[in-house]
Amino acid sequence: MMIPESIAVLGGGLTGLSAAFHLSRRFPRAQITLINKDSRFGGWVRSERARVSFKNHSGKHEEADVLLEAGPRTLRPNAPSVLELIHLLNLTPSLLTVPKSSAAAKSRFLHIPGVAGIDRIPSSLLDFLKSDNAYLARILLSAVLPEPFKRWNRPPGAEDESVDEFFTRRFGRDFARVFGSALVHGIYAADSRKLSLRTAFPSLWDAEERGRGSIVTGFLRTPANSKSREEEEPYELGDVQDRMRDVSVYSFTDGIGTLVSALVKYLREQPNVRMYGGVDVMGLRLNPRNKRFEITTSSRETLTPTHVVSTLPLYRLRKALPPSTPLPHLTSNTYSSVTVVNLVFPSPPPSSPPLHPAGFGYLVPRPVEGYSATGPGILGCVFDSSSTASQDVFHGDQGITKMTLMLGGPYSSPSQPSAPPPSTPSINIPSLLTTVSHQLDRPLPDPVLVKTHTNAQCIPLFSVGHLQRMEELRAVLAGEPWGGRMEVVGAGVGGVSVGDCVEAGRGVGRGWR
Ligand SMILES: C=Cc1c2[nH]c(c1C)Cc1[nH]c(c(CCC(=O)O)c1C)Cc1[nH]c(c(C)c1CCC(=O)O)Cc1[nH]c(c(C)c1C=C)C2
Numbered sequence: 001m002m003i004p005e006s007i008a009v010l011g012g013g014l015t016g017l018s019a020a021f022h023l024s025r026r027f028p029r030a031q032i033t034l035i036n037k038d039s040r041f042g043g044w045v046r047s048e049r050a051r052v053s054f055k056n057h058s059g060k061h062e063e064a065d066v067l068l069e070a071g072p073r074t075l076r077p078n079a080p081s082v083l084e085l086i087h088l089l090n091l092t093p094s095l096l097t098v099p100k101s102s103a104a105a106k107s108r109f110l111h112i113p114g115v116a117g118i119d120r121i122p123s124s125l126l127d128f129l130k131s132d133n134a135y136l137a138r139i140l141l142s143a144v145l146p147e148p149f150k151r152w153n154r155p156p157g158a159e160d161e162s163v164d165e166f167f168t169r170r171f172g173r174d175f176a177r178v179f180g181s182a183l184v185h186g187i188y189a190a191d192s193r194k195l196s197l198r199t200a201f202p203s204l205w206d207a208e209e210r211g212r213g214s215i216v217t218g219f220l221r222t223p224a225n226s227k228s229r230e231e232e233e234p235y236e237l238g239d240v241q242d243r244m245r246d247v248s249v250y251s252f253t254d255g256i257g258t259l260v261s262a263l264v265k266y267l268r269e270q271p272n273v274r275m276y277g278g279v280d281v282m283g284l285r286l287n288p289r290n291k292r293f294e295i296t297t298s299s300r301e302t303l304t305p306t307h308v309v310s311t312l313p314l315y316r317l318r319k320a321l322p323p324s325t326p327l328p329h330l331t332s333n334t335y336s337s338v339t340v341v342n343l344v345f346p347s348p349p350p351s352s353p354p355l356h357p358a359g360f361g362y363l364v365p366r367p368v369e370g371y372s373a374t375g376p377g378i379l380g381c382v383f384d385s386s387s388t389a390s391q392d393v394f395h396g397d398q399g400i401t402k403m404t405l406m407l408g409g410p411y412s413s414p415s416q417p418s419a420p421p422p423s424t425p426s427i428n429i430p431s432l433l434t435t436v437s438h439q440l441d442r443p444l445p446d447p448v449l450v451k452t453h454t455n456a457q458c459i460p461l462f463s464v465g466h467l468q469r470m471e472e473l474r475a476v477l478a479g480e481p482w483g484g485r486m487e488v489v490g491a492g493v494g495g496v497s498v499g500d501c502v503e504a505g506r507g508v509g510r511g512w513r
Pocket residue numbers: 075076108109183185186187188189338360361362363379380381382406496497498499
């Protein structure tokens with residue numbers, strides 16, 4: 001393997017930024033060029049502040065400066081690669097943590113389509129017994145209690161299946177539709193009948209093996225120790241891990257965008273890094289004679305790096321390559337589009353009930369009749385005020401309640417990778433608010449701010465067999481003519497969470513020595 005002289009990182013979302021950060025430290029002599037289609041870096045991360053003013057219940061003028069997130073809003077502390085960036089970029093002072101003991105950590109709700117109101121999802125035996133929703137309690141108890149005694153029913157020779165098939169097989173049809181589909185809405189904004197179990201929830205597949213067919217038994221058995229990432233290259237964590245003790249989720253005072261801004265600032269200051277914003281990758285080919293890559297850009301430049309890291313969505317990488325390039329599986333997945341609606345309401349006076357119970361938010365499972373194109377297509381709603389209220393600044397005494405609705409995913413037509421991104425759907429806000437008021441089963445005041453943002457094709461829908469396909473892609477890239485000098489990573493390859501993206505960026509170029 002040849003030491004990189006010059007590296008092009010394609011894509012300036014979190015994977016690309018993390019890749020450029022770690023490559024610039026690992027290969028200080030290499031020239032690194034990060035190319036991002038948008039002039040704004042960070043991909044789906046978009047944190048913005050807005051000022052709202054309104055009259056409170058006693059007619060007094062109030063003002064608030066609110067933080068709105070159009071993409072990820074909280075992070076889980078289980079990703080050491082993100083904690084490492086927080087330490088290395090000195091972001092600890094702006095950390096904002098949500099303790100495990102808070103309602104935002106402990107309470108998640110479900111809205112059953114057609115039934116007004118939301119119900120807390122039981123998370124312990126005591127919760128089951130206390131649950132006042134007989135329908136949910138029945139589905140859960142009849143699914144979970146008999147599962148350890150059910151025979152091992154994975155189809156012989158199966159290497160993967162959909163999340164829905166898996167849950168139906170082990171826990172029954174109702175559990176799969178209500179809980180399985182809601183879980184998939186809340187992470188992948190996708191249809192659980194199309195999502196690969198082994199890619200989306202590998203721990204469930206492994207638990208079934210450990211439990212010799214039973215997931216419940218499998219989770220009660222300790223997994224065998226696998227070689228940890230820590231042993232390969234220790235994380236530089238400083239005291240950030242201590243700060244994360246008993247933390248459920250965290251963000252920053254100015255939102256997740258803080259991480260992006262700090263990475264961009266760091267990279268701009270490095271003498272061996274060039275940042276190209278607002279520049280698209282038009283073509284990418286490998287020159288067989290000198291083994292260099294040739295990258296043509298929308299700014300009419302041709303770069304000839306020795307090494308490439310592509311963090312582009314796979315279908316965009318496919319488009320950049322000559323059609324005859326035999327790189328497999330770049331168009332096997334579709335992508336979900338999610339419309340995010342930030343809603344800010346004046347909080348009710350202390351004598352009135354709050355607009356929602358304290359908790360993380362609620363999810364809406366797949367309706368019995370399936371996804372219909374009519375209606376707003378609400379997948380779930382995050383109660384931001386329960387977890388990240390301290391990001392907002394009030395001038396007054398009533399305050400605001402902030403929620404975020406997530407719409408679309410399987411309700412909008414699936415996006416084929418080759419198709420142009422779907423146009424922003426027009427949303428009827430009054431009708432949307434009527435639906436939310438029904439879902440919460442309480443009246444809502446007029447919002448003081450509504451902000452809509454459509455993230456077109458933002459979450460890859462890993463179809464069944466994805467892991468195997470990605471192994472085949474990696475094997476081709478490791479062989480000739482590529483010789484391991486191009487790595488393909490990112491949400492579309494290895495996982496959709498911020499932690500997955502940052503970890504993938506951290507791992508590139510390990511073999512380039
Ligand atoms: C309703 C739609 C969505 C909500 N969040 C997302 C969507 C599409 C996106 C999302 N949520 C999670 C991830 C993975 C990141 C990670 O840190 O693991 C992504 C991309 C986390 C997550 N959200 C929920 C669950 C069960 C998880 C897995 C990790 C965990 O247990 O914390 C549930 C959930 N998501 C949303 C709501 C309203 C909700 C529960 C009430 C919003």
